[in-house]
Amino acid sequence: MKGLKEKIIGLADEDLLSIETALKKNLITYLDLVSDVAGHILFAGGKRFRPFLMVLSARICGYTGEYDKTFSVIFEYLHTATLLHDDLVDDATIRRGKAAANTVYGNAEAVLVGDFLLARSLSIAVRTGKIEVIEAIGEITEDMSQGEIHQLIGKGNLNLTEEEYMDVIRRKTAALIMGACKCGALIAEAGKEKASILSTYGYNLGMAFQMTDDLLDYTSDTGTLGKAVGADLKEGKLTLPVIHSLKNAGPADRKKMEAVIKNSEFSIDEFDILKGMLEKYGGISYTESLAADHVAKAKEALSAFKPTETRDLMMMLADYSVNRES
């Protein structure tokens, strides 16, 4: 599916350039450290998935104004703020193929610049003058922090359920992507029905996106991924491929899996054993199939809009959320 990415980038080129400009312009502060720390991660090859979805969502609702790019940065800043804080929370060392900001600049810097980005997101949201947009940002930030906290609490819990996993990824990932799409409709003043359709699209796309992220941690390699493969397991973070396989494994195999999970210093061979179990007990295919269901639902929601180039592109983005290498 490599062609899909190129096709999307070809169609998205102009928008992505404008988003890039807006991301730089709205980051200005009197403190160089903010631009340095935020820029370290913000301009390290992010996909701009969230702001782009907001722009497209506004466009599919007929928005032709000038402020979509400006407001779209809210969602990249919020995303970046959580990355800065999460890398600290997870003791991550690599992000987007570079040393994680906290390891380069320090934990204090990562925390405070993350806080700044949260604050700047809010300030930009206020500039929309729309209380529903600001309300959505409030809900998203609450969801994201609660999702991260729930995930943190669940670390090392071998009995984490699929339901808990779904709740965590809904909050930590889908809420923001859903919010970006919804806010596109709100900025376009498109009415409740369209906002609801785009929320459904964004929610499902977000769920599929995170499931794919969690799959890539087992199926990709560090070079391609831009962060350490197997990192989730090293942190004791159980995701759906593991949760599902643990549930279906017999006692002997479950014991083998648990041994790897409990040992944060597992070897490559041990990691390969675990990956074998994920194949054997369907954890990979089950997660893939749930992600595919979400993509189908996202596209189905979108079919309420009449066919346009924008709709095509949004359909492609739904496909891309599960067919990507990083």
Next chain:
Amino acid sequence: MKGLKEKIIGLADEDLLSIETALKKNLITYLDLVSDVAGHILFAGGKRFRPFLMVLSARICGYTGEYDKTFSVIFEYLHTATLLHDDLVDDATIRRGKAAANTVYGNAEAVLVGDFLLARSLSIAVRTGKIEVIEAIGEITEDMSQGEIHQLIGKGNLNLTEEEYMDVIRRKTAALIMGACKCGALIAEAGKEKASILSTYGYNLGMAFQMTDDLLDYTSDTGTLGKAVGADLKEGKLTLPVIHSLKNAGPADRKKMEAVIKNSEFSIDEFDILKGMLEKYGGISYTESLAADHVAKAKEALSAFKPTETRDLMMMLADYSVNRES
């Protein structure tokens, strides 16, 4: 001035109880860890200075509604969020006489629960339905994070100027207290003039409050203060008493002071030498006199309101901001 505190508490009793209830009620989430971590610091004897100021500011503008207590918690949550993050930033070990939350629960927990409190503050601000309140919250959070970052950058800088110090404390402390007072007026729909008067009151009170905090770090003791005395210096954080004394000291004494400042492992004797220099070169008295000026300006602003019990109490709070032991 010990009588002042008791007098204030006597008059404030009922309000403080309602604020306490609101602080508990609005913290509810489905995650126990949030209540535990936030509660660890939130219910450890905080003065509730900021929410109380918002309540009084609303009242002095004639507000008689029911929502002032609910909305006032915004300012305590914001304050608590920054305490959680700052203790991590500063590697603090004690806060409000207890082990700092990050040392009890971990850095990850402190960061994420701080994020949650920021998010919850925003959500409550949205519930006011007033875009000016939300705008103020956006400005406050931007200011606070930039103030903290500026302070972090300045750590160990022996040439930090008084102007930079003023800018840092304005952002990190005065902005929130000013915002609490301003939002009281906004909630009371009291008009621009009263909002501006209360902003002036809050700004000056906030500046005096932080200068006093910085003085207490040299003049109090750990037991009374509930956090480590001399902590600022240990972290390389130069505050006005030191900045002013360094500027006025002759080369030999400056050298002695610098030796203590540069050595984060300074002994009690060395700390006493430095304190002697702060007396000798007027750093203590200069800071006290600037703080007193700010208190005078705060009270002067307030004199635009007609004399009432509320105004008396707010005058007392201005005095209290500099006449306190912790």
